[in-house]
Amino acid sequence: MEKKIQQLKEVTIRFAGDSGDGMQLTGTQFSNTSGTLGNDVNTFPDYPSEIRAPEGTLYGVSAYQIQFGSNLVHTHGNKMDVLVAMNASSLSVNLPKLKENGIIIANSAGFDEKNLNLAKYEENPLLNDSLKNYQLIAIDMESIVGEVLSGLSLSPKETARTKNFFALGLVYWLYDRPTEHTEIWLQQKFAKKPKYLEANLLVLKAGWKFASESELFPVQYQIEKAKLAPGYYRNITGNEAVALGLVSAARKANLPLFLGSYPITPATEILHFISGYKKFGVKHLQAEDEIAGISSAIGAAFAGYLAATTTSGPGLSLKVEAMGLAMILELPLIIVDVQRGGPSTGLPTKPEQSDLLMAMYGRHGEAPLPIVAARSASDCFNMTIEAARIAVKYMTPVILLTDGYIAQGTNPFKVPKLDELPEIPAKYETNPEGFQPYKRDEVTLARPWAIPGTPNLEHRIGGLEKKNITGIVSQGPDNHQLMVELRAKKIEGIANDIPLATVEGEQEGDLLILGWGGTYGAIKDAFDKLHSEGKKISFCHLTHLNPLPRNIGDILAKFKRILVPELNTGQLKLLLQARFMRPILGLNKVQGLPLQEFEVTEKVLELLNEKGGQ
Amino acid sequence: MRTLIDDIIEMPANGTVGSSPKDYKADIDVRWCAGCGGYAILAQTQRIMSTLGLPREKIVFISGIGCSSRFPYYMNVYGMHTMHGRALPIASGVKMARPDLSVWVATGDGDGLSIGGNHFIHAARRNMDLNVILFNNAIYSLTKGQYSPTSLPGQLTKSSPLGVLDDPFDPVALALGAGSTFVARCYDRDTQILQKMFDRASKHKGFAFVEVYANCVIFNDGAFDLYTKKETRKEHTVDLQHGKPLIFGDNNDKGIKLDGFTPIVVSLTDGSHSVDDLLVHNENDSTLAFILANMTYNPNLPRPMGVFLATERPSYDQKVVEQLNYYESLPGANDIDKLLLGGDYWEIK
Numbered sequence: 001m002e003k004k005i006q007q008l009k010e011v012t013i014r015f016a017g018d019s020g021d022g023m024q025l026t027g028t029q030f031s032n033t034s035g036t037l038g039n040d041v042n043t044f045p046d047y048p049s050e051i052r053a054p055e056g057t058l059y060g061v062s063a064y065q066i067q068f069g070s071n072l073v074h075t076h077g078n079k080m081d082v083l084v085a086m087n088a089s090s091l092s093v094n095l096p097k098l099k100e101n102g103i104i105i106a107n108s109a110g111f112d113e114k115n116l117n118l119a120k121y122e123e124n125p126l127l128n129d130s131l132k133n134y135q136l137i138a139i140d141m142e143s144i145v146g147e148v149l150s151g152l153s154l155s156p157k158e159t160a161r162t163k164n165f166f167a168l169g170l171v172y173w174l175y176d177r178p179t180e181h182t183e184i185w186l187q188q189k190f191a192k193k194p195k196y197l198e199a200n201l202l203v204l205k206a207g208w209k210f211a212s213e214s215e216l217f218p219v220q221y222q223i224e225k226a227k228l229a230p231g232y233y234r235n236i237t238g239n240e241a242v243a244l245g246l247v248s249a250a251r252k253a254n255l256p257l258f259l260g261s262y263p264i265t266p267a268t269e270i271l272h273f274i275s276g277y278k279k280f281g282v283k284h285l286q287a288e289d290e291i292a293g294i295s296s297a298i299g300a301a302f303a304g305y306l307a308a309t310t311t312s313g314p315g316l317s318l319k320v321e322a323m324g325l326a327m328i329l330e331l332p333l334i335i336v337d338v339q340r341g342g343p344s345t346g347l348p349t350k351p352e353q354s355d356l357l358m359a360m361y362g363r364h365g366e367a368p369l370p371i372v373a374a375r376s377a378s379d380c381f382n383m384t385i386e387a388a389r390i391a392v393k394y395m396t397p398v399i400l401l402t403d404g405y406i407a408q409g410t411n412p413f414k415v416p417k418l419d420e421l422p423e424i425p426a427k428y429e430t431n432p433e434g435f436q437p438y439k440r441d442e443v444t445l446a447r448p449w450a451i452p453g454t455p456n457l458e459h460r461i462g463g464l465e466k467k468n469i470t471g472i473v474s475q476g477p478d479n480h481q482l483m484v485e486l487r488a489k490k491i492e493g494i495a496n497d498i499p500l501a502t503v504e505g506e507q508e509g510d511l512l513i514l515g516w517g518g519t520y521g522a523i524k525d526a527f528d529k530l531h532s533e534g535k536k537i538s539f540c541h542l543t544h545l546n547p548l549p550r551n552i553g554d555i556l557a558k559f560k561r562i563l564v565p566e567l568n569t570g571q572l573k574l575l576l577q578a579r580f581m582r583p584i585l586g587l588n589k590v591q592g593l594p595l596q597e598f599e600v601t602e603k604v605l606e607l608l609n610e611k612g613g614q
Numbered sequence: 615m616r617t618l619i620d621d622i623i624e625m626p627a628n629g630t631v632g633s634s635p636k637d638y639k640a641d642i643d644v645r646w647c648a649g650c651g652g653y654a655i656l657a658q659t660q661r662i663m664s665t666l667g668l669p670r671e672k673i674v675f676i677s678g679i680g681c682s683s684r685f686p687y688y689m690n691v692y693g694m695h696t697m698h699g700r701a702l703p704i705a706s707g708v709k710m711a712r713p714d715l716s717v718w719v720a721t722g723d724g725d726g727l728s729i730g731g732n733h734f735i736h737a738a739r740r741n742m743d744l745n746v747i748l749f750n751n752a753i754y755s756l757t758k759g760q761y762s763p764t765s766l767p768g769q770l771t772k773s774s775p776l777g778v779l780d781d782p783f784d785p786v787a788l789a790l791g792a793g794s795t796f797v798a799r800c801y802d803r804d805t806q807i808l809q810k811m812f813d814r815a816s817k818h819k820g821f822a823f824v825e826v827y828a829n830c831v832i833f834n835d836g837a838f839d840l841y842t843k844k845e846t847r848k849e850h851t852v853d854l855q856h857g858k859p860l861i862f863g864d865n866n867d868k869g870i871k872l873d874g875f876t877p878i879v880v881s882l883t884d885g886s887h888s889v890d891d892l893l894v895h896n897e898n899d900s901t902l903a904f905i906l907a908n909m910t911y912n913p914n915l916p917r918p919m920g921v922f923l924a925t926e927r928p929s930y931d932q933k934v935v936e937q938l939n940y941y942e943s944l945p946g947a948n949d950i951d952k953l954l955l956g957g958d959y960w961e962i963k
Contacts, residue, residue, distance in 0.1 A: 036960035185958065225962075234959040244954055251950055254618045258711055260703075278941035280948055281615045283710055283934055288736035292703035295696070295733075299676070299707025302694055303715070304619045307707070325697050415959060418950045428622060451619070452692040452708070452715050455628040455671045460640070460687050462695030463679075472642070473687065 003212075004219045010069025011223060012077030013171065015164075016094045017086030017110070019053050019062045022164040026084075027064025028410075029168060031235055033181040034068040035412050038225030041068045041235065042521065044076035044409040044594070049265070049349045056110075056118040061093045070224040074376070074521030076409060078596045082174070084167050086110050086141075088119035103135045105170060107163060109142035137216045141166050148206045149199050158196075162203040169207020176222045179204050229414060236413040238380040238406040238518075239266070242336055243273030245384025246308055247280050252385070253392055253424035255306040259284040260296035262315060265348045266404040267338035270310040290318035294335070298322060301331040302461075304428060304451035306388060308334040312404075313342045313355055316362075323397055324363040325463045327487070330438070330447050332391035332398075334384070335369075339403040341592040350592030351405035353517050354568040359399045360546060360575065366484045368491045370394070371545040373401040375520035378413035380406060383543065385421060390494060392426045395446040401545070403567070405594040406518040432456035437471035444497075445490035495547040501555055505531050505538040508558035511607060514584075515565055516542040516572055519595040523565055526600035537604060545572070548579075556580055563587060563607060565600055615948045623714050627669035635660035638670065640690045646681065651802035651828030655749060656688055658808040659718075663691070666816055668716055675718045676705040678725040681756050682749035682828070685720035699730030702737040705744050709931045716816065719746045723764040724754045727783050731763070738792035740930035741820040747812070748785055748823065751830035752837050759833035771833070785825045786922055787907040790900070795820040797903065797922040801827035801842040807919065814921060820929045841917050854906065854920030859892035862916045869893075870915070877909055879916070897924045 013030065015023045024045055031041045046063045053060030067077030082103045085091035087110030098104065111124050125131055126138045141163040148166075149159045165182075172179055183201060190197035211217045236244075250257035261271040261284065274284050283300070287293040290311055297307040311319060316337045326333045339355045341347025355362075359371045370390050374383040380402050387398040429435060429448035437459045438447050450457040459471060467474035468482055503512070504527065515523040520541050527539040540555060542548070556562055556576070564573045565587035573584045587603045589595055632638050638660040646652045663673065673691035677683035679698035686693030692715075696704050701719045709717045726734055726748050737744060753771060754760040760773035764785065768777040789797045796818040800807040808826065815822035827838040840850045852862035852870060860870035861882070869892040871880045880887040896902055903923035909915040928936075946952060 032958050032960075038962055181960075188957070228962045230962050232955060232959050232961050234956045236956075247953065248950060250617075256615075256617050256619055256711070258707065260707060277953070278937055279944060279946065280950065280953065281617075281938055281942055283938070285706065285710060287703060288732055291700060292706075292733055292736070295700045295703035296707030296710065298696070299694075299704040299709075300711040301707075302704075303674075303708045303711035304622060305711045307711075321697055322700065329694075415954050415956075418954070426618060428618060430622070430625070451622055452674045452712060453622045453625060453671050455625055455630045455669060458630075458670050458691050460689075460693035460695065462686070462693075463697060464695065 001213070001215055001218070003217070006219050006221050008221050008223050009071055010067060010073055011082070011175065011221065012065065012067045012080045013082040013084070014063050014065045014080045014094055014097070015084045015167070016061060016063040016090035017164070018055055018090065019048060019060045020055060021062065021086045022161070023062045023064050023086070026164045026168045027066055028235070029182045029185065030171060031066045031068070031410065033172070033177050034066070035233055035235055036181050037177060038228065039068040039070065039223055040072045040226040040228060040412065041066060042073045042076050042409065042411045043235070044405065056087060056089055056115050058089045058093055058119060061090045063090065063094060068223065070226050072226060074524045075594070075597060078598055082171070084171065086163070086167065088115040088121055091125065092119045092121065098134060100133055101135060104131060104137065105167065106136065106138045107141040107167065108138040109140050139216070144206065144210065145203050148202050152195065152199055154195065154199055158199070162199050165200045165204040166207040169204045170211045173208045173211035174217060174221060176220055179208055228412070232415045233412045234415055235410040236378055237269065237408055237410050238374060238377040238402050239269035239338070239408065240273050241378055241380035241413060242270050242310070242384050242400070242402065243277070245381040246274065246334070246388070247277055247282060248381070248418060248421055249385045249388035249424060250306040251418060252421055253306055253388065253426040255304070255426050257282045258297060258300035258305040258307045259310065260287050260293040260300065260307070261310045262287050262290045262293045264290070264312045264315045266340055266407050267310050267312045267315070267336065269407070270336065290315040291322060294319040294322040297333055298326050298329070298331060301326070301333050302329070302451070304449070306332065306392065308336065310336040310338070312338045312340045314345065316355060316358060320363055323369065324365060324367045326397040327363070327367045327369060328463055329461050330395045330487070332395055332449070334387045334391055334400060335397055336384070336400045336402065338407045339401060341590070347592040349404060351403040351518065351594055352567045352590060352592065353403060353519070354571065354590070355401065356545065356568065356571040357574070359401060366488065368488050368546065370396060370398045370491055370494055370547070371401060372398065372543060373517040373545055374406060375517060375541060375543065377406045377409050377411045381413065385424070389422065389424045392424055393446065394444055394490060394494060395449060396491065401517055403518040428454065429457065430454055436469045437461060438466060439469050440486070445486060445493060492547050495550045498544045498547070498549060500551045501540050501542060501549040503538050503540045503555060506536050507538070509536055509538065510559065511561045511563060511604065512538045512540060512555070512559040513563050513565065513600070513604065514540050514542065516545060519565055519567060522595040522597045523600050525597035526604060529597070530601060530604055535604070535608060553580055556582065561585060561607065563603065565595055565603070567595060615942065623712070627671070630669040630671055631667060632664045632670060635664050638663040638690050640688050642687055644688050645684065647832055649829070649831040650681070651751065651826070651830070652682060652685070652749060654802040654805060654808060655747065655826055655828060656685065658805055659747070659812055660689070662809055662812040662816060665813070666716070672714065673716045673718070674708055675720060676701045676708065677720045678730060679756070680722040680725040680754070682720050682722040683725060699725055699728070699733065701725070702730060702733040702744070702746070706737055706740070706742045709743055710934055713743070713931045713935055717744050719744055721746065721748050723748065723750045723752060723762045723785070727763045727785060727788065735788070735792035738789055738794040738821045738823065741793065741795050741927050743820055743929040743931050745815045745822045746824065748825045749828040750785060750825050751828045751834055753830050753834035755830045755833050782911070784907060784910040786910060787904070789823040790903050790907055790923060794823045795923070795925045795927050796822035798823070799825045799919050799922070801838060801919070802829055803842045811921070814924070818924065820927060841919070850916050851919050852916040854895045854897070854918050854922060856895055856897045856921065859889050859894050861889070861892065872905070875905060877905060877915060879914065897921045900925060
């Protein structure tokens with residue numbers, strides 16, 4: 001049949017099915033292929049916290065959402081254009097997020113009586129008119145793959161398991177994507193299992209062919225390339241980016257790397273990646289608990305390593321005392337907190353930005369630490385390197401805040417060469433002449449890093465207050481005041497060594513949207529949209545939370561109103577109000593969900609309307 | 615892959631190999647109470663250091679919090695006084711990072727077995743190559759006299775004015791159960807045995823645990839007198855010597871015999887038993903070590919002193935080195951650019 005071709009700027013697709021349906025894999029393949037074609041891509045996996053939830057249930061639904069486009073896409077999208085639903089539960093759970101007149105590609109084999117019951121459907125939604133506001137394409141994928149693979153000696157179960165690649169083939173055709181990238185991937189993946197390789201290749205191509213020939217698919221959509229800088233790209237999760245950032249930072253500093261960590265969702269993958277980097281000389285300890293994780297890292301830092309510990313909310317709570325020790329010892333250490341919904345166990349797999357105040361103040365005594373935050377999955381790489389730079393240069397622990405959204409979501413990472421990355425100058429003290437463990441550098445106020453093994457620099461350090469310069473234990477009142485002030489001054493001084501904050505849009509005026517961390521994508525999309533529509537608004541996104549960029553006070557002073565969207569009840573807002581003594585507006589969401597572009601847009605429009613519009 | 619740290623590791627000793635105990639003495643007043651068991655432990659540690667042939671810079675002492683944990687300040691080597699209970703994971707980080715260092719931990723019964731109990735069993739399980747001296751005074755001293763995990767039932771302390779209800783740990787049994795490869799017990803009054811145990815521990819590759827009965831003159835004075843005072847010691851302790859029968863008593867007139875798996879006291883003078891009937895110590899036998907450890911709180915048996923167990927098992931830090939050496943010898947090792955690119959990338963031209 002004659003197919004119509006239609007051009008689109010951006011598309012949001014959600015692959016949804018049962019936990020065992022391979023949706024994460026399917027989604028990853030689609031996003032990588034789209035990246036290969038030059039689209040910008042942003043993804044988010046949405047899977048149950050149960051490991052193997054009972055098959056077919058509502059809570060066992062696993063999904064993978066992708067937004068791709070010819071413009072830059074900063075989030076995984078809000079409402080979907082296409083929902084691929086492999087069973088009844090996945091339709092039921094995800095339908096509310098499908099756009100009106102959106103496309104449903106349903107595997108009708110997943111809507112038998114058992115599946116309908118588990119999904120709590122009284123009638124089959126594919127057969128009544130309940131989906132009349134959508135473009136429903138129902139295909140019995142299991143029968144088709146059964147026919148396609150009838151010549152192979154596969155069990156019915158093995159045959160049925162290939163249906164996700166049939167669905168992928170369909171969607172590849174629908175958006176005019178070739179199957180080559182996935183074919184190459186399958187050839188590597190199943191190099192030792194030729195039977196599965198052949199089956200998956202056949203089914204993938206059958207899906208593509210089916211869509212190209214079937215009247216069920218009258219339109220094919222095309223999306224032009226995005227304007228991306230030339231270079232090599234890969235999709236990357238925030239957690240992998242942190243792991244790569246640590247290895248790269250160590251190499252740039254010419255230091256060996258140590259990670260002390262304990263498994264915790266959603267930070268564990270950093271430990272997984274690092275533990276696989278044995279070819280790169282990385283040492284790691286999966287410790288007996290969170291405290292031992294950071295403690296072993298402190299030991300390694302004392303011994304001269306670039307040391308890190310990685311965790312999420314409850315783990316950060318456990319590390320608090322050790323963070324104070326590392327702070328008063330003045331040893332370099334990178335503490336990565338992948339923020340999740342709290343308090344307590346809270347929402348283990350869901351994002352939040354509610355650890356900012358804890359990062360700022362969550363230690364007994366006066367114990368300020370530098371805090372940096374990543375704004376996207378790929379930015380986790382840059383901010384990890386920045387955290388390492390500050391840690392080594394200033395001899396201090398540094399907290400890197402990411403969150404469950406950017407940690408597990410992906411966006412294209414423009415892969416740098418090691419040579420292109422900034423140097424991290426690290427050095428150990430070796431000269432015994434005039435050596436004192438707490439004699440500070442005049443500019444940075446950092447103390448020397450003298451490590452065991454260096455002759456004639458033997459010294460003792462500890463958690464007790466110490467005398468300025470000599471480091472000898474001292475409980476003296478004036479000395480304590482001096483040391484507290486010196487340690488704080490060292491951290492404040494880092495403000496002179498970080499980039500100034502920049503403002504997009506109007507450089508002064510009515511409304512500044514000020515964000516931090518993983519909400520960047522949603523805010524940026526909202527800002528771009530409204531600004532291109534002529535709204536007089538401005539946007540600034542913070543990467544350094546402590547110390548703040550030194551021009552932030554000047555920026556705030558230039559705007560009548562400041563809106564801080566964040567996934568907490570107003571933590572950055574509180575910090576800014578306290579420091580700059582002026583009211584700040586908040587957009588505060590604590591639902592365990594990422595911030596969405598439309599939520600920012602609505603809030604900004606509401607604020608603009610309050611002023612009578614423009 | 616060579617890094618900055620290799621320059622430090624390879625630095626030659628520069629007149630820093632001490633030859634007398636005072637070379638390892640820090641220039642600082644020791645602030646323990648007069649009569650504290652810590653003094654003897656400190657003196658013997660410094661003495662042993664001077665015999666190891668190790669430069670000062672290659673020795674690290676790590677401690678947690680408590681009276682015993684002041685130890686690193688008094689040693690003229692590298693040291694860190696850290697958090698209550700956390701000396702072992704910090705020392706583990708030091709040792710993993712730097713297998714070239716001799717890493718020692720000074721801890722106590724509260725620090726090491728209560729707040730740090732979890733770290734204790736896991737460091738032992740991993741056979742981390744650390745030398746751990748546990749000052750057991752069966753009391754929390756620095757917080758002024760509360761009962762500890764080794765206090766005895768009924769003991770009157772500030773936090774048990776009517777008597778302790780808890781049952782105690784036996785540190786030796788705990789160390790054995792957790793997988794420690796060298797386990798010994800000694801006491802502060804006997805400098806010879808202290809030296810011997812510290813020397814053995816320092817030469818042991820793996821987790822070396824030495825429990826020292828350390829008298830707290832202020833809050834638990836005389837707690838171990840039965841086992842440490844000249845007048846009672848011989849009747850109430852038995853020295854463990856590899857390959858030797860277990861003989862004890864004021865006149866070496868008693869011995870330990872195994873009745874099945876149960877140790878019993880037999881007389882060597884009433885004609886019923888001879889030395890040939892006695893249990894012969896074998897410090898390489900872990901089953902025997904458990905049996906001996908189990909004598910600890912048995913009031914009918916003497917308390918064993920000496921090396922309970924000395925076995926060999928690869929240490930964790932060494933296994934890490936071996937793993938890295940292997941993987942770093944493979945093609946593509948240390949190619950970070952390749953790692954960054956990953957397996958699934960594309961090019962935009």
